[in-house]
Amino acid sequence: xxxxxxxxxxxxxxxxxxxxxxxxxxxxxxxxxxxxxxxxxxxxxxxxxxxxxxxxxxxxxxxxxxxxxxxxxxxxxxxxxxxxxxxxxxxxxxxxxxxxxxxxxxxxxxxxxxxxxxxxxxxxxxxxxxxxxxxxxxxxxxxxxxxxxxxxxxxxxxxxxxxxxxxxxxxxxxxxxxxxxxxxxxxxxxxxxxxxxxxxxxxxxxxx
Numbered sequence: 001x002x003x004x005x006x007x008x009x010x011x012x013x014x015x016x017x018x019x020x021x022x023x024x025x026x027x028x029x030x031x032x033x034x035x036x037x038x039x040x041x042x043x044x045x046x047x048x049x050x051x052x053x054x055x056x057x058x059x060x061x062x063x064x065x066x067x068x069x070x071x072x073x074x075x076x077x078x079x080x081x082x083x084x085x086x087x088x089x090x091x092x093x094x095x096x097x098x099x100x101x102x103x104x105x106x107x108x109x110x111x112x113x114x115x116x117x118x119x120x121x122x123x124x125x126x127x128x129x130x131x132x133x134x135x136x137x138x139x140x141x142x143x144x145x146x147x148x149x150x151x152x153x154x155x156x157x158x159x160x161x162x163x164x165x166x167x168x169x170x171x172x173x174x175x176x177x178x179x180x181x182x183x184x185x186x187x188x189x190x191x192x193x194x195x196x197x198x199x200x201x202x203x204x205x206x207x208x
Contacts, residue, residue, distance in 0.1 A: 005048040006032040009057040017052065024112060036065035043073050050115060055082040055089060063096050070097030074194060077118050081107060087132045095200045100124040122164035130162065136203055146189045155182040160199045160208045
């Protein structure tokens, strides 16, 4: 059972998402809040596996809340649910540690598949958001190689596209265990601790 917290300031949407999650047999909604001003306290109390996070809320933004959660509870996955599809919000959310970024217009059709993707090690994104990330990745930037092998670079590129370990394995024609080994080496070389940090660093420093 996936333990879930929801942060959404729109009452109707919060109720709608709450109903969707409650009706899903594999998910347990522990709390639904209209702001993230006490997110650290709530995460400590409920210890969720997954947070569904809006960006624009009264007081603390969802991006600020995401960064705080990842500092105190790095194992907690955070799926951003928002209307914003601009590069600034997308990249800032990824830098803050978001596990995925889904536009609200896709919630009805893609919420549960996005959650499943996150749990499989992927980083789900709406099509327009994925395009923004790819465009950012394609900008010429001065980069340091960090001693990554060609295979590790291939894995990092696939990881940056939001692919699950299974898809990376198929893409690179290697086993899932080999993918995990490469990712462990990538984390060590980049001096990061999780997938979102690795992707953020790769994008910022032009590694992918």
